[in-house]
Amino acid sequence: MALKGKISVERALELLASFQYRHYKKIIVAALLITVFLGYGMTLLQFQGDLTKEMPQDVPVFELADKLASTFKGEEFMIIVVSLDEETGAKDLPRDVRDPRVIQSVVELHERLEAEPSIEGVRSIAPVFPNGVPDDIEGVKEVVASTPGAGQFFNRDYSIMLVYADTAVGTDEEKVTEITDIMQKDTEAITKPAGVTYKIAGIAPIIVEIVRLLKGDIVLTTFTAGFAIFALLVVLERSFSRGFIVFLPLIFTVIWTFGTLGLLGIAISVTTGVIGAILLGLGVEYGIFMVSRYYEERQKYEPAESLKIAVSNIGASTFGSAATTTAAFLALTLSLMPMIQHLGQxxxxxxxxxxxxxxxVNPCFILLEEQIKSRKLAEWLRAWTNGEWMRNAR
Structure with a gap:
């Protein structure tokens, strides 16, 4: 059965080779159109920086975590951390965040944030002082101590105070960036005492930063791997054009894969962010085998026969390799972890x-390259022959 299967695959690939030889230009055009379409799919790529979304959501512990996050707004709040700058050595600076100057700045910030339509609510120490902030720190301490729950906004040594801004932006990068800019402008607009810093934090900004780093890593690793592989191919093949022909399938592979992910809505996460470099490394041998075999056969046969031998033999062998490798990767989709499922897919x-x-696709580009070279050689010979004839005529 295995032998019959291999023979049938080789026979099918022989028919494919004949079709490629007759219609290689049409196949190239079709491949380019598919690449353009899937290139559009790349613009739809989604990125997932929240690792909790890459965990099995039907497992009890994660279901409970989702309920808690939903009840207490989860990552849908952002924090402004008001802290003392301990490195500042100037005099007359606040040494306690309960300093009236710090409290007054937080009251002003609270009012500004509440006025923002994109912020659903603000939680801070400000409502504890409905009648104004006392003039001295002892007065502030007395009010804080006498108000239940007021201590939740401070750390133990009163060097940090928190302001919570409830939002409904989730972890959408664009929305988080927009709300962060709004909060940053409000923070810069208030009267801030010297020696105190105001920084925006929270789970959502962290996730956005992870996505930003992930995008940068994908570009860096994919282009670095691509450049290194292409340079090695040019050196090994001793020809820029032949090295490019070997490398061309990898370009198609990366664009098609990322485009498919975009169209299917499969988000790229920390685990799948490395697929560009992985595919370049795993797939380069297919192109090397096909191109090398064609030019080896080309020394003995015409293009049609050389293509038939290369595609049927190398295509059948690499088909088995690709099929078994694909089957192994598809086994990853049986995992309970979505991140591993997505990696396998x-x-x-x-x-x-x-x-x-x-x-x-690549055999068609091999034929195209050979035809272009043959045409250039024919033009050169024609020009040389005409030149010789003119010289003899003189």
Whole structure:
């Protein structure tokens, strides 16, 4: 059965090679159109920086965590951390966040934040002082001590005070950035005492920062791997054009894979952020085998026969490799962890695209490159012949 299966695959690939030889330009156009379409899919890519969303949501402990997050707003609040700058050595600076000057600045900040339509609510020490802030720190201490729950906004040594801003932006990068800018402007607009810092924190800004770093890492690792592989291919093949032909399927693979993720709504997380470099490393051998075999056969046969041998033999061998590798990656989709499921799906797509690009599309570019070189050689010979004829005529 295995032998029959291999023979049938080789026979199918022989028919494919004949079709490629006759219609290689049409296949190239179709591949480019697909690349443009999936390139649009890349603009729809989603990024997931919240690792809790990559955990199994139907497991009891995570269900409880979701309920608690929903009840207590989870990451849907942001914090302004008011803290003493201990490195400042100037005199007459607040040494306690209960200093009237600090409290007054927080009252002003509370009022500004409450006036923002994008902020649902503000929680701080400000409501404890409905009749104004006392003139001295002892008066502030007395009010804080006599008000139940007022101590929740301070740390133990009263060097830090917190202001909570309830929002409904979730972890959407654009919305979090917008609300952060609003809070930053309000913070800068208040009268702040010297020696006190006001910093915006919270889970949502952290997630946004993780996504920003993730995007940067994807670009850096993919382009670095691509540049290194392309440079090595040029050196090994001793030809820029041949190195590019080998590298071309990898370009298609990366664009098609990321485009598919965008169209299917599969978010890229910390685990799947490395797939660009992984696919470049795993898929390069398919192109090397196909191009090397074609030019090896080309020394003995015409293009049609060389293509038939290369596609049927190398295509069949790499098909088995791609199929088994894809099956192994698809096994990851059985995991309970969504992040591992997404990794398996992504790599399965990528390896499949590697084989298609190397066995179906790339041979057409090999033919195109050879035809261009043949045409240039023919033009050069024609020009040389005409030149010789003119010299002889003289």
């Amino acid at each position: 992504t790599l399965a797509f990528g390896i499949t695209y590697c084989w298609i690009a190397a066995s179906v």
